[in-house]
Amino acid sequence: MTGKHIVIGITGGIAAYKTMFLIRLFKSSGCEVRVVATRSALQFVTPLTIETLSQNKLYSDLFDPTEHRDVQHISMADWADCVVVAPATANIIGKYACGIADDALSTMLLACQKPIFIAPAMNDKMFAEPTVQHNIELLRQKGCHIIAPTSGFLACGTSGNGRMEEPENIFTIINQYFAAQQRFSGRKVMITAGPTYEPIDPVRFIGNHSSGLMGFSLAEAAAEQGAEVTLITGPTSLTTRHPNIQRVDVTTAEQMYQQCMAVVESQDIMIMSAAVADYTPAEVAPEKIKKNCDNLELHLTKTKDILASIGKIKRPTQTLVGFALETEHEIENAQKKLHNKNADVIVLNSLRTKGAGFRTATNKVIMLTKAGDAFESELKSKADIAKDILNLIYKLNSHE
Numbered sequence: 001m002t003g004k005h006i007v008i009g010i011t012g013g014i015a016a017y018k019t020m021f022l023i024r025l026f027k028s029s030g031c032e033v034r035v036v037a038t039r040s041a042l043q044f045v046t047p048l049t050i051e052t053l054s055q056n057k058l059y060s061d062l063f064d065p066t067e068h069r070d071v072q073h074i075s076m077a078d079w080a081d082c083v084v085v086a087p088a089t090a091n092i093i094g095k096y097a098c099g100i101a102d103d104a105l106s107t108m109l110l111a112c113q114k115p116i117f118i119a120p121a122m123n124d125k126m127f128a129e130p131t132v133q134h135n136i137e138l139l140r141q142k143g144c145h146i147i148a149p150t151s152g153f154l155a156c157g158t159s160g161n162g163r164m165e166e167p168e169n170i171f172t173i174i175n176q177y178f179a180a181q182q183r184f185s186g187r188k189v190m191i192t193a194g195p196t197y198e199p200i201d202p203v204r205f206i207g208n209h210s211s212g213l214m215g216f217s218l219a220e221a222a223a224e225q226g227a228e229v230t231l232i233t234g235p236t237s238l239t240t241r242h243p244n245i246q247r248v249d250v251t252t253a254e255q256m257y258q259q260c261m262a263v264v265e266s267q268d269i270m271i272m273s274a275a276v277a278d279y280t281p282a283e284v285a286p287e288k289i290k291k292n293c294d295n296l297e298l299h300l301t302k303t304k305d306i307l308a309s310i311g312k313i314k315r316p317t318q319t320l321v322g323f324a325l326e327t328e329h330e331i332e333n334a335q336k337k338l339h340n341k342n343a344d345v346i347v348l349n350s351l352r353t354k355g356a357g358f359r360t361a362t363n364k365v366i367m368l369t370k371a372g373d374a375f376e377s378e379l380k381s382k383a384d385i386a387k388d389i390l391n392l393i394y395k396l397n398s399h400e
């Protein structure tokens with residue numbers, strides 16, 4: 001952590017007093033710290049405390065006349081190696097999620113393209129409120145790292161889930177983030193994502209409900225950890241942020257197969273999270289099919305199994321990860337896929353779990369390895385599941 005530039009954003013919650021310990025933790029590990037505080041935050045902690053601990057001038061007034069030579073919210077965002085907003089109130093979460101910039105902190109956040117960590121702290125009912133949860137999800141999708149609050153005694157006298165994570169734990173999360181940042185540096189990772197669309201005629205296709213979020217989360221996480229990522233994706237509305245991600249858009253299973261085969265040779269890690277169609281219409285009607293018969297039969301042929309094809313040609317130094325979506329005999333079927341497709345890991349999704357699988361922001365998986373180990377996750381965001389998958393791949397590779 002020595003020499004890292006940390007910007008700490010403080011908003012108006014009682015947990016602001018704990019953020020003073022966070023400043024000390026960063027300072028004593030050799031970081032430089034600059035603080036941006038909202039007016040409400042300064043009801044809880046004083047500028048003198050903040051400036052004494054951070055050994056830097058506090059920034060809280062967007063129009064501070066003494067700072068006229070420097071556009072502070074821009075220069076601070078550029079200076080930062082990362083930004084930590086702790087405590088983050090429902091207000092700042094909502095403002096940043098919606099792109100509102102009406103004070104020093106919210107303006108700096110919008111100008112910031114560095115990793116941003118958000119540690120919410122509020123009453124448990126406020127935290128559970130759907131708008132707050134929706135805004136947190138928007139921040140997650142922007143690529144923010146959410147440091148979930150914990151359960152316990154709250155300042156309002158009740159007990160519940162809304163306490164800001166302890167400063168020591170926030171410090172550890174950020175420390176681990178920096179440590180992990182370069183661990184896939186120089187490694188090439190190919191990821192497939194999304195559904196495929198198999199055309200029936202010029203206006204219709206056979207598709208599925210995959211949103212692509214799991215694959216995109218994997219791509220962002222791998223790129224953040226230093227990997228050079230090729231993301232081969234079927235149709236999706238998702239966008240990528242990281243400059244290390246090279247995105248290749250395809251529509252059909254055959255196109256996905258061709259694009260994968262074109263790059264697989266040079267890859268170190270291949271993660272096949274796409275929901276590839278297993279069958280495709282044998283012929284695509286050149287014109288729109290009219291409804292002039294009672295029954296319509298479509299003749300379908302099998303697509304190429306991309307995962308199995310790569311399993312056949314992969315070198316021992318390459319790591320191959322597949323997914324399995326099962327509705328019955330889950331573990332047994334996933335183990336068969338692991339073996340038959342020569343994968344190193346199979347990530348098993350069950351459609352039976354509420355909040356997991358297609359069209360959800362969360363997932364719950366079991367990761368099965370070739371060595372016979374099984375790791376079961378809790379229900380958590382796809383961004384966090386992506387990190388778990390990369391952790392496992394990292395561990396498997398470092399044991400070799």
Ligand code: CTP
Binds near residue numbers: 253276308
């Ligand atoms: N897969 C693939 N190419 C296909 C079909 C699937 O690469 N044509 C990959 C998926 O990306 C996933 C894994 O195979 O990583 C398993 O997908 P899944 O749909 O669970 O299994 P299938 O092999 O299609 O078998 P089944 O549908 O019979 O369960």
